[in-house]
Amino acid sequence: MKAGNHNLEPNCDLVGGRVVDPSLKLDAIRTVVIRRGRIAALLDRAPAESDAACERVDCAGMVLCPGFIDPHVHLREPGDSHKETIASGLAAAAAGGFTAVAAMPNTRPALDTPERVTAFLRDARAAGGVRCYAIGAVTQGRNGCQLAPLLGMASAGAVAFSDDGATTTSLRALYNAARYAAAIPQAFLSHCHDPSFDDAVMHEGEVSDRLGLPGAPALAEAAVAAREVLVARATRKRWHICHVSTAMTVDVLRWARSIGVDVSAEVTPHHLLCTDEALEGFAAGMRVNPPLRPATDRDALKRAVAEGTITIFASDHAPHARHEKEGPVSCACPGFSGLETAVGATFAALPDVPLTAMVANFSAHPARLLGVPGGSLAPGAPADITGLFLNRPWVVDPSAFRSRGKVTPFAGWTFTVQPALTVVGGHVLMYAGAPHSRGVANTVRGMP
């Protein structure tokens, strides 16, 4: 089992919550008994009292799920701590209901050597709180053509490989990387964007035409996704398509399935809820890669989740300083802060998807992709638990974010599902929206 950044082993009883665990086919009121940081039992009645060495947490009104895992975040250390630190990013994750995150390697320098992966994981452990995994770069400095030491990074703890932020440009490098890593389970996570469209600042379509801004069509994503499917087939390597944003890419995923290639895919809340019309008026803050697309694409993504073609939710938490999200669109950094809105926004986008599928897409499926513990509250499992209020409207207030990145497309939006509890290895990090007293030292350290 790969180590997260947790060692202590507390005891507590979570009392009165409705446990929804698709892996156990369970949807019932249960007391979750946590001993030494692991699930000890799921009791159908509450113990009259919890023993003195054991914290008792009132979960009445909450849904308790296997801990939510975000497989795609940017934590900005080393190199850009003015945007985010590992500590502020993990505090944002806890606030957002996530018990684990996987950090992309597009730091400065990139996570492209075993030493850098080791140093990153050491820093994440020191930050504490939410579990933090590292994704290693496919190519040196993410240059798209020269292989990084994949096996060494895997030994150092990298759970997957990606040049995210960009495509691994060289087909030859990608093919060789997949063959080189054939014997290890780590998946490749592809950001699909043809580099010949690198000048694009938004989706190419009616809105970009009107604004006179350079755009990237759906084809710039889907053509690369098709290439990845073919590499996956040729190398039999496990593959995953990051932040699918177009109907055409969904078609590629369906085709992959039809030819027996098991490629998984993720979708972000902003691609499920926003469209390219958000850039009207040259709204630099709405720039993101892949770009926001027209409503037809957005609706195709929702259908792809409903039918099970897309089975993983990811925030693509990409925090930037406010001044980096202002000015001309062509100069603005792409991406938004996402960890603290991902749960509310994703549930808002998909009201008709069954709760069990929503929970699996946030927990068991990303756990399986990354090969990390999680996705089940079976006795013996690490006590990583996400609690939700399913019907507690709240308004997104970016000034209250733990993340240093305060720019979000959802400022002022009202969401109905609210993260209510974050428990990691039996530590209560967040309770009813606030950092929890016993977890507070972990949760707030390094906060802005």
Ligand code: DOR
């Ligand atoms: O919008 C984005 N921002 N897309 C990416 O792929 C990278 C990310 C970042 O690191 O800022």
Ligand code: ZN
């Ligand atoms: Zn990303």
